[in-house]
Each structure stands twice: as structure tokens, then as C-alpha cells.
Amino acid sequence: KILLIYSNPVSRIKRFLTWSPAKKSKADKTEAKTKLRKEASLTDGMDFSHDCQTKDGRKPNWKIASWNINGIRAWMDKGGLSYIKDENPDILCVQETKCAEADLPDDVKVEGYHDYWSSAEQAGYAGTGIYSKTKPVNVTYGLGIKKHDQEGRVITAEYDNFYLVTSYVPNSGRGLPRLPYRSKQWDVDFRNYLNDLNKKKPVIMCGDLNVAHLEIDLANPKTNKKTAGFTVEERQGFTDLLAEGYIDSYRELYPETEGTYTFWTYMGNARAKNVGWRLDYFVLSEKLKEDLCDNVIRKDVMGSDHCPIVLYMAMK
């Protein structure tokens, strides 16, 4: 008997919850859940194959994806892990895991990938993670500045030829209570952190930067000038970062393309109406510009209020 129909932007997914009267042990249930998670799929039938190359005709040898998954446990319940298998990136960075490392389900591990996690002291808040096929030379957590490093917002993975940094940048909050911290402290210290890395090896930084840079980067620029993510301060912070010698890979490739977003609020059917924001980025050291093949926004992949973004690089 059908009891309730909820709406939700995750239109491809149905959840069939049945209350089994069986007397199952906790281990049995965990096993059943793990099995169902394996079977569940967010990406069923999706084709992620994509042909691209650098300007000088070199094919990509690295595929890096980034996704704010809005709660790794909920995301796994929806079949999020299927994305990794189907996208098959060399690296997947996730943000907003909302889960202490100790509480991560066992089946968070994916065959063929090393995984690295950073979580906030506040339970169920923020948090980032990296899946990587290649084992990084070194992995570090945070910026090395105590006031910034309580919320699991940054992981840096060092590879032979580059640094990969993933970040979940602090949201300024409703009514902008955290805007001063965000723009005067975080943005400055994060920029310095990236610059220090950039002196050693080129940097690929990705994640939910919680800013729509230009008017083209959100559906309603006029009405959001005082909304977190589109204040002058936050936008200037991003401009200042790029000015230090970085590029916004998507905008570099598609300077005029409108209506491409990576986040839509769950409220008011924003995603169906494409009332969104581009908050997720790949920011590359300028010297990597020549190696850039493409940046794809997987707007049809559901499972979060953000969608994944994918970077194709032909690294030397």
C-alpha cells in the first residue's frame, strides 16, 4: 500500500522501504545494507565517455573529479559509490562528508582506490575526502593554521608532478555572520597556502569554493548580492586568488557559456528550473593551462544538491 509520495530533485531514484518483521541481527542488517548499497546506482545507464585533448593535440592522462556529496552516508544510501565505478576517475575529491572518520561505513572503501579523510571536530559537519588510484607521495590535512583546521576543510595530496588540493570553503552563512572570517582570514590564508605549494610544484585545487565568481556564474545575480556566495568580498577573494597566477579551468575553456551551474538549492524545485550557482571549481596553476583538455559539469548526476565536475588533463 502506498503511503506517501515525497518530491525530491533526485528523480531517478526510488526508495522502497519495507519494514521486515524478521528477527535479524545487527551484522545481518549491516551486510544487507552494504549489499543494497552495492546494487544501488545513481548512474545507471549513464555514459561518461568523453573525447578531448589539449590545444596542441595531446590526449588526457589524468581524470580528476570533484563533488560536494552533502553527507557521505546519505549519498552512499542513494548508490553514490556507483558514480566512482562508472566515472572511473584517477582521483575523486568529495566535500561535505558530514561524518567523523571513525563513523565512516566500512563499505566506503572502493577497490582500486586509496582513500583519505578529514573531518570536522563538530560531528556531522563539513569534512572532505579523496579517492585516488595512484598512491600520493604525501598527504597532508588543513593549512597548518590551527584556527582554520578544526573543520576538515582541506586535504592536500602530493603527486610526482603536481599538488592536488581539495577544499570545502567556509560558507558565510545566512545573514553573513561568518563573512569576515571567510573573506579576511580564510581566503587570505588559503591563498598564501596555495602560493607556497605553487612555488614547489604546479597546483590543481578543486572543491566547493562557496562563491559564484561572476554574474554569469549564477542564475539570479541581481537578487543575491547580499547572499552568502555572491557578496563583493567573496567574489573579490576569488579574483584575488586568480590574480596570483591561477586559472578557473571551466571559465578558461567556456568564457561565455551561460546557465552552467554545479549547485541548486533543494528548495522550490530550483534544479528542475536550473536556478543554480557555479560554486565548484578546478583552479589550476597557470603553467598547467597548456595541459588542460576539458572540464565537464555532470549536471544530470543526482544524489546531492551539487553535481560532480570533471577535469581532463594531459600532464607531462
Next chain:
Amino acid sequence: KILLIYSNPVSRIKRFLTWSPAKKSKADKTEAKTKLRKEASLTDGMDFSHDCQTKDGRKPNWKIASWNINGIRAWMDKGGLSYIKDENPDILCVQETKCAEADLPDDVKVEGYHDYWSSAEQAGYAGTGIYSKTKPVNVTYGLGIKKHDQEGRVITAEYDNFYLVTSYVPNSGRGLPRLPYRSKQWDVDFRNYLNDLNKKKPVIMCGDLNVAHLEIDLANPKTNKKTAGFTVEERQGFTDLLAEGYIDSYRELYPETEGTYTFWTYMGNARAKNVGWRLDYFVLSEKLKEDLCDNVIRKDVMGSDHCPIVLYMAMK
């Protein structure tokens, strides 16, 4: 695609949640939900007909039901309102509505019934309600003692020939932090309150009294002597109440029947194993003993961690 199977004692009910991509207005959704609530049923195919009479052969003319519904909004989602239609009592008392009066859904109203609500100041906590076919002469809320009346725990409905009192008695809590309040203050003042009414008209008091009176009233008396609901103090409180001239209608009729409970914790499949407690009662003024026809425990009605109890009376 099946994503997850949860277990839950409500084995008769399936919840089919689909995320519709439709762009529906809030009013549309509320309407759809109301419709689904109407269609949903907890009591589908259940037969509540029951023949009984007083010792001197009189047939019942009042049917009164009581149920701790553990959240009226969740209960309605599961089709709780179907119980009222199918049981068709003259009066239904509910406890643990967990809903401020202002937040009650519109469809909480049931045709043919007057309804009365009392809610706690603390949102989502405790709360009681009464559905009544006959409009009571008068309805009052609480005990008239401020310290007891912040939690919506008592409603008194006065009828021509009796008082009906429904109560959700304070739980002593894990580790018994509230046992002193419960036994030294509440139990005493509630007893006095009932005695004052009893001087005027006979009293029918019902609800979740949060006590299993005797060893026979719970599955595991030995291991629960220090658990809220079976402490010496709480049991003595009930004994003291009865000593003032009241009867426990179920135990009056079935003094030796074992294994009848009205509550089973959701944990560990307690209900399937019938590891329960009798916490819900009808307590009657002694002079109503002669009018008592039966007291039925609807142990198969799901939808809460308590089940409904039903009193049949042949009132003069």
C-alpha cells in the same frame, strides 16, 4: 530500483517514497499528502467488533479508546486516522502527540468528532489529545498547578455522568533523573486532582501512566527494578492511587492473565518477541465497576511503540 530495506515493527506497512520531479506548489503537495493519509490505513481488514456486557447483563453504551501514538504527524503518515474510523469509539484519547497545537496538520480533524489538544511548551515533546463524538459539557487542561502544566500532560473532559481524564504521565528517564519529581510531586498531585473530581462525578482516567504495576505487567520484572516504569516508587504510586477507591479495569477483569502488554520498545525486535510492558490503563472510580463490560488490548494494531486499549462501559 530498490535502494534500502529497513526493518521496523510496523510490518504491515510499506512506504513507497518516490521523488517526483514535478513542479508542484506547496498547496498541491499538502493536498496530495492529505489524500494519501486518507487512503493510508493501519487497520486495513481488521475486525474490531466485540460483544460484551456487564456482570448483570447490560450491553455497553460507551466505547472509549486510548493510545500513545508516538508523534501524531508520523502516526498520520502511517494512516493512523484509519484507526478512528475502524474502531469507531465514542472517545479516543491520544498521548505523545509531539506537536504544538498550531502545527497540527489540518486533516487532524475527523468528521463526527470534536477534538481537544494540549501541548508542551517544549516543541515536539509529550502532548495529549481527545477525540469525542459527544461534545463534553466542559474541557479543562492540566491539573491547575503551574509546575505540572507546562507539558500538555492532562486533559479533562466533563460529560453528563462522568469525568474523562487522559494523561501522559512523566517518564522518570534513563538513570531516573526525574523519579523524585514523578513520584513525590506528580503522582501525589495527580491523585489529589482525581480525588477532587471523584467527589463530584465518577472518573474514567486513561492514558500512558508510565508504570507497570505488578510483576505480571511486564515481561522482564527481575531485570527492570531500576528501570523507569518499574521502580518501587512508581509502582507504589499506582498502588496508592488505587487505594483511594479506583480500579485498574484490565486487571480487575483479568487478574491472572500474563503476557498482555501495551508497549514494546522499538529496540531488539521486542514486539515480535512480546517483550513488553503494560503501561496504558483505564483507571475507574470504584462505583463504575458495576458498569464495566470489557477492556480490550489491541495488540495487533501497529503504528506506534504502544498499542491502543479499548474500554466498553454500560453507563447509567
Next chain:
DNA sequence: CATCTGATG
């Protein structure tokens, strides 16, 4: 184990 709220986005 299931109900709520409240913080957060």
C-alpha cells in the same frame, strides 16, 4: 529503534 527539533546549508 523511532519520534521529534534545531543547526546548517
Next chain:
DNA sequence: CATCAGATG
């Protein structure tokens, strides 16, 4: 309109 936590039972 989602996530998760924490209180309560």
C-alpha cells in the same frame, strides 16, 4: 528541502 546530531523515550 535536504543533511546530520542530540534529546527523549
